Amino acid sequence: MKGALLVLEHNIVVYRRTWKGSIFVSFVSPLLFLLAMGVGLGNLISHGAVRTLDGVSYVSFIAPGLLAVTTMQTAYSMTTYPVLYKILWGRTYDAMLATPLRVGDLLAGEIGWIIARLAIVASAFFVVMTIFGAVHSTAAVLAIPAAILNGLAFGAPVLAFAATRRNDVGFTVIARFGITPLFILAGTFFPISQLPSLLQAIGWLTPLSHGVALARALTIGGGTPGMGVHVAVLLAYTLVGFTAAGFTLHRRLSS
Amino acid sequence: MATSPDGPIALIHARGLTKRFDNLVAVDAIDFDVERGEAFGFLGPNGAGKTSTMRMIGCVSPATGGSLSVFGLDPVADGPRIRSRLGVVPQADTLDAELTVRENLILYGRYFDLSRPVVRQRAQELLEFVQLQDRAGAAVEQLSGGMKRRLMIARALINEPALLLLDEPTTGLDPQARHLVWDRLYRLKQRGVTLVLTTHYMEEAEQLCDRLVVMDKARIVTEGSPRSLIERYSTREVLELRFPTDATPPLDGAIEGLAERVEVLPDRVLLYTQDGDAAAVALHQRGLRPESTLVRRSTLEDVFLRLTGRSLIE
Numbered sequence: 001m002k003g004a005l006l007v008l009e010h011n012i013v014v015y016r017r018t019w020k021g022s023i024f025v026s027f028v029s030p031l032l033f034l035l036a037m038g039v040g041l042g043n044l045i046s047h048g049a050v051r052t053l054d055g056v057s058y059v060s061f062i063a064p065g066l067l068a069v070t071t072m073q074t075a076y077s078m079t080t081y082p083v084l085y086k087i088l089w090g091r092t093y094d095a096m097l098a099t100p101l102r103v104g105d106l107l108a109g110e111i112g113w114i115i116a117r118l119a120i121v122a123s124a125f126f127v128v129m130t131i132f133g134a135v136h137s138t139a140a141v142l143a144i145p146a147a148i149l150n151g152l153a154f155g156a157p158v159l160a161f162a163a164t165r166r167n168d169v170g171f172t173v174i175a176r177f178g179i180t181p182l183f184i185l186a187g188t189f190f191p192i193s194q195l196p197s198l199l200q201a202i203g204w205l206t207p208l209s210h211g212v213a214l215a216r217a218l219t220i221g222g223g224t225p226g227m228g229v230h231v232a233v234l235l236a237y238t239l240v241g242f243t244a245a246g247f248t249l250h251r252r253l254s255s
Numbered sequence: 256m257a258t259s260p261d262g263p264i265a266l267i268h269a270r271g272l273t274k275r276f277d278n279l280v281a282v283d284a285i286d287f288d289v290e291r292g293e294a295f296g297f298l299g300p301n302g303a304g305k306t307s308t309m310r311m312i313g314c315v316s317p318a319t320g321g322s323l324s325v326f327g328l329d330p331v332a333d334g335p336r337i338r339s340r341l342g343v344v345p346q347a348d349t350l351d352a353e354l355t356v357r358e359n360l361i362l363y364g365r366y367f368d369l370s371r372p373v374v375r376q377r378a379q380e381l382l383e384f385v386q387l388q389d390r391a392g393a394a395v396e397q398l399s400g401g402m403k404r405r406l407m408i409a410r411a412l413i414n415e416p417a418l419l420l421l422d423e424p425t426t427g428l429d430p431q432a433r434h435l436v437w438d439r440l441y442r443l444k445q446r447g448v449t450l451v452l453t454t455h456y457m458e459e460a461e462q463l464c465d466r467l468v469v470m471d472k473a474r475i476v477t478e479g480s481p482r483s484l485i486e487r488y489s490t491r492e493v494l495e496l497r498f499p500t501d502a503t504p505p506l507d508g509a510i511e512g513l514a515e516r517v518e519v520l521p522d523r524v525l526l527y528t529q530d531g532d533a534a535a536v537a538l539h540q541r542g543l544r545p546e547s548t549l550v551r552r553s554t555l556e557d558v559f560l561r562l563t564g565r566s567l568i569e
Contacts, residue, residue: 006366010351013362017353091349097315098343099366099414100335254315255276 003101007109008116010096025077026121030070031128037189038062038132056136056220063134064143064215065188067125071118071147072208075155076179078114080171083162093253103250111242114155115148122147129219136220143218146231150211153234156241163248182208187216207237264327266291266418266449267312271321274307281307283473284321291417294440294450296460296467298559303470305453306346309422312451313343325418339367342411342419342448346426348403350395356406357382357391364413374413381409385439401432408439419443421452425459437462457555469562476562481555488561489553490515492531496524496538496545509543518560527557 042058086092093106122144129135158174165171183189185199186208192200203209210230217224265288274282282304289295297305310316312325314334323330325337350359357378364374382388385405390398398406404424411419424440425433440463444450454460460467461481468478477484494514510517513534514526524545528534531550538545 002368003366006368009365010362013358014351014353090352091345091347092351094315094345095349095363095410096366098313098338098341098345098411099363100339100368101366102335254317 001108003105004108004112006101007096007106008112010092011109011113022074022077022117026070026074026117027124029073030066030125033066033069034059034063034128034132037066038134057133059132060134060136060220061216062189063129063132064219065186065212067122067129067143067147067219068150068186068208068211068215069183069188070125071122071151072154072182072211073179074118074121075114075151076158076174078117079155079159080162080174081168083110083159084165084168084171087163087252088166097253103253104246106253107242107246107249110159111152114152118148118151119144122151134219139223140219142223143215146214146218147211149231149234149238150207150215153207153211153237153241156238156245158241160241160244160248163245163252182206185209187212207234210234264324265289266326267295267451268324268327269321272308272311272318272323273320274304274311274316275319280473282311285468285470285473285475287468287475287478289449289451292444292447292449293465294444294452294463296464297451297453297470298455298457298460298467298555299453299470300455300563304473305470306422308470309420309451309453313341313420314338339414340417342414342416344404344407344411344419344421344424346422348407350403350406350410352395355392355394356387356398359395359406360410360413363410367414369414377413377415381412384412384442385409386435399432401428401435404428404432404436405439408436412443416448418449418451421450423453423455425454425456433459457559461555469559471563484558485553485555488558490527491529491553493551493553493557494526494528494531494534494538495549495551496526496543497522497547497549498524498545509541510538513537516561525557527553 038059042062096106097103125147126135126141126144161170161174185195185203186192186206187203188208192203192209195203210233214227214230214234217227217230267287267289269288270286271284272282272286273280273284285304285308287295297308299305307316311318311323311330314325314330314337317331326340328337330337351362354362360378360381361371361374364377365371369377379388382391385408387402387405387409390402395403395406408421408424419440421440425436428436437459440450440452444463450463452459452463464481466478466480467484469476469484477488479487510526514528516527518525518527526534535548535550538548
């Protein structure tokens with residue numbers, strides 16, 4: 001536990017130098033999406049035949065979706081290149097493992113840091129959502145931990161994968177063939193029920209679809225009975241992912 | 256002596272130590288002891304198994320066979336305890352590039368669970384020790400290779416280790432930087448820090464090591480002090496002959512009886528002899544006219560060439 005806190009301390013000290021670079025992915029990009037899609041496209045929709053989606057304005061519909069996408073992308077940005085840097089290019093982990101720290105401390109410290117960063121971006125985005133009038137109950141604030149869990153569910157398996165890499169080619173593949181289709185399949189911009197049934201089934205296999213559904217249920221309806229399933233799926237992704245990451249990191253760093 | 260059942264055990268004690276990766280045997284059943292306070296070297300070409308051995312001593316890579324103890328402890332069971340008393344300078348720089356020189360030291364000291372005031376104090380002392388006090392606030396990216404190496408050494412000393420492991424500490428440094436590193440390592444040894452280093456620079460081994468082993472193809476080929484190895488495997492002096500390129504005359508008859516051993520290298524011929532000057536004179540009398548001649552004392556490099564088996568005439 002103490003070791004994990006020291007690894008966390010390292011991340012905080014380094015982040016004080018590098019935080020500017022992460023602002024675009026974490027804040028600016030989702031904000032632009034919310035403006036363009038929510039307000040721009042939302043106005044078009046509201047003046048057309050379909051006035052609302054699920055009984056609320058379009059901006060209220062996509063805001064929780066973008067909240068989930070934001071934490072997913074932040075998790076991706078933290079569990080890919082920085083991890084490979086610490087393993088391979090900068091050998092930061094080698095330096096740490098020459099001290100009393102263990103591989104388990106490194107992993108626990110990284111998880112703590114990912115949670116902290118996800119909490120910051122989710123909270124900031126939630127404030128923006130509130131300003132846009134996309135928050136409809138006090139229970140909606142639970143969308144913040146939901147979004148954190150959503151980020152972890154995506155980041156944990158990616159971290160396990162990153163620890164096996166010798167170069168960054170796989171990360172580009174995840175971005176192109178993982179993240180982009182997820183936008184469409186996971187119900188971010190329109191309900192999954194609009195998709196053909198095969199794609200619906202695929203959509204529900206992804207962690208993002210459950211993260212989006214969970215966040216939406218909380219910000220719009222203040223919670224629904226089906227939320228337990230979403231939480232369970234996200235938890236499963238998270239636990240399996242981090243367990244696998246423990247194995248792959250250990251094999252990579254202390255062989 | 257370290258192996259006696261009731262005697263004191265060596266600081267590092269290895270018997271039949273083996274490391275296998277899939278089908279590759281990186282370290283093949285080696286035995287060695289490192290005593291407290293000595294400077295011990297692993298000498299050998301790339302791929303000889305030096306780094307794998309260092310990683311096992313550093314408790315980051317478990318042995319696949321044999322036994323190893325460090326400070327009398329088991330690296331697998333007591334890794335963190337051993338590492339808390341170790342300093343490690345790996346081959347590649349592993350500094351935090353985004354941080355300053357001082358921040359690198361302080362942050363690293365924290366991994367040993369040292370308090371901030373203690374770490375700050377030691378960081379200042381170590382910066383002076385490696386002559387980087389003027390660079391304390393500089394970003395690591397701006398440092399030269401030699402400065403980075405010194406910072407790596409300072410960082411490895413932040414926990415006041417009893418044992419310092421150095422993997423090729425001066426590879427890639429210019430001569431000035433190399434001599435400064437050697438000087439600092441020598442001072443550490445004077446203070447009683449045990450040094451274990453790998454190198455493929457013979458001069459480095461001669462300068463720093465009380466005792467060394469030569470590794471080749473995952474095994475230990477020989478062991479001893481630099482002086483004793485030179486005496487055992489080489490002659491007192493070496494006569495180096497240089498001929499114009501592609502014009503080395505046939506030597507067989509001309510050098511008969513002049514040297515105990517002859518080594519023909521692409522650019523020169525080495526005659527191993529007790530008296531280099533006498534051999535040079537005799538050579539001249541026999542009518543051989545090399546472009547240049549040089550008489551020098553034997554070095555570890557000669558031992559090394561001999562042990563890697565490139566001699567033509569024994």
